[in-house]
Amino acid sequence: MAEKTTLTQTQAREAAHFLPVVKRMPVVLVQGRGSRVTDQDGRELIDLTAGWGVNAIGHCHPALVETLSNQAAQLIQTTNLFYTLPQLDLMERLDRLTPEALTRSFFVSSGTEAVEGALKLVHRATGRSQFVSTDLSFHGRTLGALKVIGQEKHRAPFEALLPTPSIVPLNDIQAAEAAIDENTAAFIVEPIQGEGGVNIAQAEYLQALREICHRKGALLIFDEIQTCLGRTGKMFALEHSGVTPDVLTLGKGLGGGVPIAGFMTTEAVASTVSLGDHGGTYAGNVLTCAAANTVIRVIEEEGLVDRSAKLGEKIAQRFNTFIAEHPTQATETRGAGLLQGLVLSDAEQAAALPQAALEKGVLVNVTAGNVIRLFPALNIPEEDLWNALDTVLDLVAKGPSA
Numbered sequence: 001m002a003e004k005t006t007l008t009q010t011q012a013r014e015a016a017h018f019l020p021v022v023k024r025m026p027v028v029l030v031q032g033r034g035s036r037v038t039d040q041d042g043r044e045l046i047d048l049t050a051g052w053g054v055n056a057i058g059h060c061h062p063a064l065v066e067t068l069s070n071q072a073a074q075l076i077q078t079t080n081l082f083y084t085l086p087q088l089d090l091m092e093r094l095d096r097l098t099p100e101a102l103t104r105s106f107f108v109s110s111g112t113e114a115v116e117g118a119l120k121l122v123h124r125a126t127g128r129s130q131f132v133s134t135d136l137s138f139h140g141r142t143l144g145a146l147k148v149i150g151q152e153k154h155r156a157p158f159e160a161l162l163p164t165p166s167i168v169p170l171n172d173i174q175a176a177e178a179a180i181d182e183n184t185a186a187f188i189v190e191p192i193q194g195e196g197g198v199n200i201a202q203a204e205y206l207q208a209l210r211e212i213c214h215r216k217g218a219l220l221i222f223d224e225i226q227t228c229l230g231r232t233g234k235m236f237a238l239e240h241s242g243v244t245p246d247v248l249t250l251g252k253g254l255g256g257g258v259p260i261a262g263f264m265t266t267e268a269v270a271s272t273v274s275l276g277d278h279g280g281t282y283a284g285n286v287l288t289c290a291a292a293n294t295v296i297r298v299i300e301e302e303g304l305v306d307r308s309a310k311l312g313e314k315i316a317q318r319f320n321t322f323i324a325e326h327p328t329q330a331t332e333t334r335g336a337g338l339l340q341g342l343v344l345s346d347a348e349q350a351a352a353l354p355q356a357a358l359e360k361g362v363l364v365n366v367t368a369g370n371v372i373r374l375f376p377a378l379n380i381p382e383e384d385l386w387n388a389l390d391t392v393l394d395l396v397a398k399g400p401s402a
């Protein structure tokens, strides 16, 4: 009873203030440790969502907490007018971890801002104004990012503010060939679409895009905001295809929970910008850059990229077994590393699943209408992972009435 009263009180207080653009889950989270979160009433839940893939090294990893407290006591924010060492360290780290050609970085506070920066950059470099993107893609929610988003539900309400997009089906080389022309500044693509339903861009497709863009004088942007830093079993998802884009965006897991994202580019593209072309009050924020350095250090020291690859294979096997046993409930599994999707047959059951799982002590995400998207912390203890997965799959097995 106490649990209900507390939740109801919180809901009542918030109802008068929150802009109702998100339907909240009925739970108030007050603490996170590793892959578990605790609600206002002390109930522990296993978290398979990791803050939309952000808490890459788990909630409140001791190394991250230590970095944040030390850095907060030293210097939290200045402006990009001044040199700061955490930002420089981060640029050097990312230079080391990405393909040789990607040498230049700029840090912002969110993925959508990284995409905005990338779009401005390719316009500057090519003098062209058109973009091509893929069906079901997700690139953020600001007006620039909405220009290239491939999901009607996000674009439609703001159509009046947007130009006509050129959106082509993912993995269709001919469509890309036809869409990229002398006005195309860039083709933007996620090597694996996250929010769009865990859809994999084939290696041959990305290689073909590289060639087409090169031939037609357009640039290639990889949006790795969701797939960077071990999420897909490689440090960057671009490694699955061996393709180096002209611009790479990254975010989410980068800060382990604090708001930092960025975009990287080549010397050739960087040489086209002028002073003042881009900026931002929080660009290169010291606290978040310090956090990102620690996140990357932990990912490397704890071997989380390989772990992601190995656990991903096991999850895919588990999903495939489930599909074989319950062919009417689930039809397909796809993903890489710890970004895995299971396609459910019944959209109504899929919509009800997060709430049903919450009641059983698990936070799980459903995207694109009927795809369970697993993107837990890269260091989730196996016991928690398999227990939570069993809970979710048991619910799916029970069918729509569960």
Ligand SMILES: Cc1ncc(COP(=O)(O)O)c(C=O)c1O
Pocket (backbone or CB within 6 Å): 052, 110, 111, 112, 113, 115, 138, 139, 140, 141, 190, 194, 195, 223, 224, 225, 226, 251, 252, 261
């Ligand atoms: C591929 C991709 N690009 C851009 C974004 C936008 O990032 P943010 O929500 O941090 O603005 C997201 C967020 O889900 C994403 O997955």
